[in-house]
Amino acid sequence: MIARMLRTPFLSLSKSHPQLPLCSLQFLSGSHGRSATQVTEIIRGRIGISSNRISVYGFRTFCTGTDKDLLTKKCVPCNTKDLRPMTEESASKLIPKVDGWNLVNEGGTLKLKRSWKVKSFTKGLEMFQLISDIAEAEGHHPDLHLVGWNNVTVEIWTHAVGGLTENDFILAAKINALDLHHLLRKKVTA
Numbered sequence: 001m002i003a004r005m006l007r008t009p010f011l012s013l014s015k016s017h018p019q020l021p022l023c024s025l026q027f028l029s030g031s032h033g034r035s036a037t038q039v040t041e042i043i044r045g046r047i048g049i050s051s052n053r054i055s056v057y058g059f060r061t062f063c064t065g066t067d068k069d070l071l072t073k074k075c076v077p078c079n080t081k082d083l084r085p086m087t088e089e090s091a092s093k094l095i096p097k098v099d100g101w102n103l104v105n106e107g108g109t110l111k112l113k114r115s116w117k118v119k120s121f122t123k124g125l126e127m128f129q130l131i132s133d134i135a136e137a138e139g140h141h142p143d144l145h146l147v148g149w150n151n152v153t154v155e156i157w158t159h160a161v162g163g164l165t166e167n168d169f170i171l172a173a174k175i176n177a178l179d180l181h182h183l184l185r186k187k188v189t190a
């Protein structure tokens with residue numbers, strides 16, 4: 001798999017794996033005077049492929065993207081003693097680590113929210129199943145919405161404390177690491 005990826009020109013690599021921050025691939029393929037071999041060595045050391053998820057190491061320095069540290073963490077049980085909701089200030093510091101997610105305040109309850117347009121109603125349900133697999137593995141669950149047949153919105157918050165905890169950012173990061181490109185509608189270019 002990685003051999004095929006390394007032969008893949010960067011643009012199609014970024015198309016086939018939208019979770020790879022394009023800016024980092026442009027950085028690597030940019031005119032920084034590196035030879036193809038040198039760029040290949042950099043990529044070889046930076047991209048770990050496990051099942052259908054890509055953990056991209058080290059690219060964090062080039063753009064916000066999804067934070068590697070969150071990807072390696074595990075959610076704690078929400079009935080853990082002393083688990084408290086974080087402040088809006090703390091949440092604002094963490095939100096750059098989960099590309100594409102928005103911090104919302106709904107009636108005083110802080111939540112993470114992200115929306116996608118999927119190709120079809122059934123692709124939306126397929127996306128829910130992929131997210132469900134992560135939620136069940138983490139013991140931490142999002143609120144899933146599929147509206148107007150192809151509009152998916154996912155909200156994440158810790159119900160036990162009525163706000164946000166690190167669990168929510170871990171779950172958002174792991175959802176970001178899913179390879180969803182085959183389920184999503186192509187963006188209409190302007």
Ligand SMILES: C[C@H](O)[C@H](O)[C@H]1CNC2=NC(N)=NC(=O)C2=N1
Pocket residue numbers: 076077078079139140141142156157158159160161
């Ligand atoms: C004990 C276990 O941690 C709780 O039942 C979990 C299940 N999943 C959960 N998910 C979310 N988002 N919030 C919770 O409070 C929560 N509680």
